Amino acid sequence: MFVEVVSSAVAFGEMVSSNVAQFGLLLWKNWLLQKRRVVMTTFQIIIPVLFAALLLVIRLLVKSKFEPLPTIHDSFEASTSFPPNLTLPVPANLGVNATGIPWMIVYSTSTSQVVNRIGRNIARMLKAIPRGMTLFSCISNVH
Numbered sequence: 001m002f003v004e005v006v007s008s009a010v011a012f013g014e015m016v017s018s019n020v021a022q023f024g025l026l027l028w029k030n031w032l033l034q035k036r037r038v039v040m041t042t043f044q045i046i047i048p049v050l051f052a053a054l055l056l057v058i059r060l061l062v063k064s065k066f067e068p069l070p071t072i073h074d075s076f077e078a079s080t081s082f083p084p085n086l087t088l089p090v091p092a093n094l095g096v097n098a099t100g101i102p103w104m105i106v107y108s109t110s111t112s113q114v115v116n117r118i119g120r121n122i123a124r125m126l127k128a129i130p131r132g133m134t135l136f137s138c139i140s141n142v143h
Contacts, residue, residue: 105131
């Protein structure tokens with residue numbers, strides 16, 4: 001039993017030294033690649049330093065003001081209907097009253113029944129017309 005423990009410890013030690021050797025070779029390869037691309041390596045070092053310096057300069061230039069009390073907004077009721085002041089944009093040459101036109105919910109249909117059901121349910125809740133569009137129907141409508 002002692003021999004098995006020793007042999008497994010030796011195997012583990014060889015595996016660790018093998019991983020360390022692989023890591024060392026990887027670092028050496030990375031160093032050679034970085035050394036060959038001096039301009040790219042320089043940009044990879046300088047650009048983050050410049051952005052950090054820019055953020056520090058902006059932070060020093062902006063005057064901050066401490067607000068001791070938090071801003072608290074009033075609560076409101078969530079509604080499933082559109083507000084009355086929200087109207088559809090209608091071209092002037094149609095001469096149609098914008099408030100009489102029903103809303104249309106356009107969503108991307110997929111093979112998933114869940115997506116289609118969600119689109120139809122949202123349209124029903126908002127009293128709108130559901131319209132599922134596929135990518136090909138959108139492309140054909142562009143021309």
